[in-house]
Amino acid sequence: KPRVLSGIQPTADSFHFGNYLGALRQWVALQDDFEPFFFIADLHALTLEHDPKKLATRTRVAAAQLIAAGIDPERSAIFVQSHLPEHAELAWVLNSMTGFGEARRMTQFKDKSAKGGEGAASVALFAYPILQAADILLYRPQYVPVGEDQRQHLELTRDLAQRFNHRYKKTFRLPEAYILKETAKITDLQDPTKKMSKSASSPTGIIDLLDDPKVSAKKIRSAVTDSETVVRFDEENKPGVSNLLNIYSALTGRSIDDLVKAYEGKGYGDFKGDLAEVVVDFVTPFRDRTTELLADTAELDAILRRGAEKAREVASRTLADVYEHVGFLRG
Numbered sequence: 001k002p003r004v005l006s007g008i009q010p011t012a013d014s015f016h017f018g019n020y021l022g023a024l025r026q027w028v029a030l031q032d033d034f035e036p037f038f039f040i041a042d043l044h045a046l047t048l049e050h051d052p053k054k055l056a057t058r059t060r061v062a063a064a065q066l067i068a069a070g071i072d073p074e075r076s077a078i079f080v081q082s083h084l085p086e087h088a089e090l091a092w093v094l095n096s097m098t099g100f101g102e103a104r105r106m107t108q109f110k111d112k113s114a115k116g117g118e119g120a121a122s123v124a125l126f127a128y129p130i131l132q133a134a135d136i137l138l139y140r141p142q143y144v145p146v147g148e149d150q151r152q153h154l155e156l157t158r159d160l161a162q163r164f165n166h167r168y169k170k171t172f173r174l175p176e177a178y179i180l181k182e183t184a185k186i187t188d189l190q191d192p193t194k195k196m197s198k199s200a201s202s203p204t205g206i207i208d209l210l211d212d213p214k215v216s217a218k219k220i221r222s223a224v225t226d227s228e229t230v231v232r233f234d235e236e237n238k239p240g241v242s243n244l245l246n247i248y249s250a251l252t253g254r255s256i257d258d259l260v261k262a263y264e265g266k267g268y269g270d271f272k273g274d275l276a277e278v279v280v281d282f283v284t285p286f287r288d289r290t291t292e293l294l295a296d297t298a299e300l301d302a303i304l305r306r307g308a309e310k311a312r313e314v315a316s317r318t319l320a321d322v323y324e325h326v327g328f329l330r331g
């Protein structure tokens with residue numbers, strides 16, 4: 001079976017709807033037809049200031065959420081990035097092949113370093129996409145399911161893979177970004193021209209999966225829409241309503257057309273009220289399941305250990321090839 005791989009950062013107390021709809025749902029769907037590898041990117045969590053007292057707990061909570069979302073630890077390798085030194089080791093080799101200007105063009109680096117200026121940003125933040133390329137290339141996956149914000153990093157990954165294959169020896173498979181158009185960019189409920197984001201969204205603009213469902217329902221009901229009254233999909237002129245339609249459609253499996261018809265002649269109040277219920281019905285069992293899983297940390301840690309073992313079998317072989325092809329003396 002071809003492989004699928006993706007990662008997520010443990011940088012908040014909960015994943016949000018953008019993470020779930022943009023990425024995790026696709027991870028769950030793809031585990032049937034591919035050999036799946038999913039990991040928690042704790043090395044990436046060091047690229048911005050972080051709280052060392054929270055990181056280990058957040059990593060476990062992240063693992064529990066992946067399982068609660070439907071990742072099956074029997075079929076999928078679920079692991080923690082820092083448990084495999086191969087990620088940082090391959091990243092070093094790829095650093096040697098990345099141009100400074102090429103890394104500086106990454107828009108996420110520009111965004112994340114904008115606040116304090118480039119001088120205050122860490123070298124790790126600069127090298128972040130190169131570590132991400134290493135994460136991916138180690139497993140030679142066909143698909144990498146992510147949201148739109150990761151597209152540029154995937155392009156860099158393909159460039160680096162091609163460069164390595166050409167300069168040394170064919171080693172890497174060129175991975176493809178797997179991005180679903182409808183949910184590629186879930187937007188902030190209060191500012192629907194921006195993406196929903198743990199760092200940039202206001203608390204009322206973001207729905208956390210582990211939030212109190214009542215709070216999430218309220219956020220949906222007070223989401224920014226527009227001065228019209230018609231429920232209609234039009235991302236340019238009606239970004240708020242279109243975002244809610246995308247969320248509604250993804251959670252229920254109903255098409256946008258079907259939803260638009262169903263709300264013909266009804267106002268935003270009905271529409272948002274119904275969506276709030278849909279959201280509550282989704283997050284309530286999700287939250288319960290996560291709490292249940294977190295009650296047994298020994299079992300969670302065992303799942304992560306088994307995941308790391310599965311991952312190591314693949315990653316260590318790729319790294320051995322890389323070290324041979326770049327010409328290191330092998331003992």
Ligand code: TYM
Binds near residue numbers: 197
């Ligand atoms: P992270 O942790 O920021 O986000 C995890 C996943 O959620 C997606 N996402 C969204 N999708 C749609 N709408 C949104 N508003 C939204 N917000 C977040 C992200 O695109 C991502 O797929 N660099 C990665 C983690 C990573 C990784 C990797 C991913 C590290 N190594 C290797 C894939 C392969 C990141 O920061 O994701």
